[in-house]
Amino acid sequence: xxxxxxxxxxxxxxxxxxxxxxxxxxxxxxxxxxxxxxxxxxxxxxxxxxxxxxxxxxxxxxxxxxxxxxxxxxxxxxxxxxxxxxxxxxxxxxxxxxxxxxxxxxxxxxxxxxxxxxxxxxxxxxxxxxxxxxxxxxxxxxxxxxxxxxxxxxxxxxxxxxxxxxxxxxxxxxxxxxxxxxxxxxxxxxxxxxxxxxxxxxxxxxxxxxxxxxxxxxxxxxxxxxxxxxxxxxxxxxxxxxxxxxxxxxxxxxxxxxxxxxxxxxxxxxxxxxxxxxxxxxxxxxxxxxxxxxxxxxxxxxxxxxxxxxxxxxxxxxxxxxxxxxxxxxxxxxxxxxxxxxxxxxxxxxxxxxxxxxxxxxxxxxxxxxxx
Numbered sequence: 001x002x003x004x005x006x007x008x009x010x011x012x013x014x015x016x017x018x019x020x021x022x023x024x025x026x027x028x029x030x031x032x033x034x035x036x037x038x039x040x041x042x043x044x045x046x047x048x049x050x051x052x053x054x055x056x057x058x059x060x061x062x063x064x065x066x067x068x069x070x071x072x073x074x075x076x077x078x079x080x081x082x083x084x085x086x087x088x089x090x091x092x093x094x095x096x097x098x099x100x101x102x103x104x105x106x107x108x109x110x111x112x113x114x115x116x117x118x119x120x121x122x123x124x125x126x127x128x129x130x131x132x133x134x135x136x137x138x139x140x141x142x143x144x145x146x147x148x149x150x151x152x153x154x155x156x157x158x159x160x161x162x163x164x165x166x167x168x169x170x171x172x173x174x175x176x177x178x179x180x181x182x183x184x185x186x187x188x189x190x191x192x193x194x195x196x197x198x199x200x201x202x203x204x205x206x207x208x209x210x211x212x213x214x215x216x217x218x219x220x221x222x223x224x225x226x227x228x229x230x231x232x233x234x235x236x237x238x239x240x241x242x243x244x245x246x247x248x249x250x251x252x253x254x255x256x257x258x259x260x261x262x263x264x265x266x267x268x269x270x271x272x273x274x275x276x277x278x279x280x281x282x283x284x285x286x287x288x289x290x291x292x293x294x295x296x297x298x299x300x301x302x303x304x305x306x307x308x309x310x311x312x313x314x315x316x317x318x319x320x321x322x323x324x325x326x327x328x329x330x331x332x333x334x335x336x337x338x339x340x341x342x343x344x345x346x347x348x349x350x351x352x353x354x355x356x357x358x359x360x361x362x363x364x365x366x367x368x369x370x371x372x
Contacts, residue, residue, distance in 0.1 A: 047103075
C-alpha cells in the first residue's frame with residue numbers, strides 16, 4: 001500500500017528544506033575556500049533561502065494541523081464544516097502564497113546581481129538594470145495584491161472562496177494567481193536568456209560556448225517546475241472556486257510551490273560552487289589554457305613585432321591565458337578590438353577574471369607601445 005498524500009507532502013517538504021540549505025552552505029564554503037568576502041548576490045540569497053525554508057515548514061504545519069492532503073471535513077448533510085482545522089489550512093495556504101513570492105523575488109534578484117558581477121559593459125548593465133527593476137516590481141506588486149486580497153485581511157481564513165460572505169470582502173483573486181504564475185515563468189525565462197547573447201559573442205569554439213551556456217542554464221529546471229505548477233493550478237482551479245475538497249485537490253499546487261522555491265535557490269547557488277572543484281584538474285587546465293587560443297593561428301610575440309599586419313590581426317584576437325597558480329590566480333580573455341580607438345565602444349574587450357571574489361568578465365582597454 002502506498003503512502004498517503006499527506007505523508008508524501010511532508011516528505012517532499014523535508015527533502016526540499018534540506019536541499020537549499022545544503023546549496024547555500026556550499027556557496028558560503030566556496031567563498032571561504034577562495035578567501036573572499038561576501039557580495040550582494042550572497043546577501044540576497046539568504047532571505048531567498050529563509051523564505052524557502054519557511055515555505056516548507058509552513059506546509060508541514062498544514063499537513064499536521066490543517067489536514068492538507070486529507071479530505072475536507074463535512075457534516076452528515078455533506079456541508080463543509082468550518083472548524084479550526086479548516087481555519088489553519090486557509091491560514092497556511094495564505095502564508096504559502098506570500099512566502100513563495102518573497103522567496104522567488106529574492107532568489108531572482110540574487111541571480112541577476114550575480115550576472116552583474118560577472119559581465120561588465122554598457123548594454124549588459126542596461127539590460128540587467130531593467131530586469132532588476134522588473135523583478136522588484138513583480139515582487140512588490142504580487143506580494144501586496146496577495147496580502148490585501150481580502151479586507152480586513154483575517155477574512156482570508158474566516159470565509160471560503162466563492163461564498164457570499166467571501167465575495168463581500170474579497171476580490172476574485174483567481175486571475176491574480178494566474179497572472180502571478182505565468183509572469184513568474186516569463187521572468188524566469190528572461191533571467192535565463194539574459195547572459196546568452198554575451199556568451200555567444202565570445203570567439204571560442206562551439207563546445208566551449210555550450211559548456212559556458214550550460215552553467216547559466218542550470219535554472220531551466222525552475223522553468224520546468226513553474227510549468228508543472230501552472231498545470232496543477234489549472235487542474236485544481238475548479239475545486240478552488242467551488243471549495244470542493246480543497247484540502248486534497250490543491251495539494252499538488254502547494255507542494256510544487258515548495259519545490260519551485262527550493263530549486264530556484266539551488267539553481268542560484270550552483271554556478272558559485274566552482275571554487276570547490278578547481279583543484280581537481282588545475283594543472284591539466286593550465287596546460288590546456290597555455291596552448292589554447294580562441295582564434296586559430298595564435299602567433300608568437302616575435303612574429304607580431306616583425307609584422308605590423310600580424311600585430312593588427314592579433315589585436316583583434318581573443319586569447320586565454322593562466323598566470324602562475326596562486327590563491328588569487330586569474331584567467332584572462334582579452335580581445336584587443338575597437339576599444340583602443342574608441343574606449344566607450346560596446347565592442348570593447350572583455351576580461352574574465354577568476355579571482356578571490358569569483359569569475360568576472362569585464363571590459364578592458366589594452367594599448368601596446370612599440371618604440372622605434
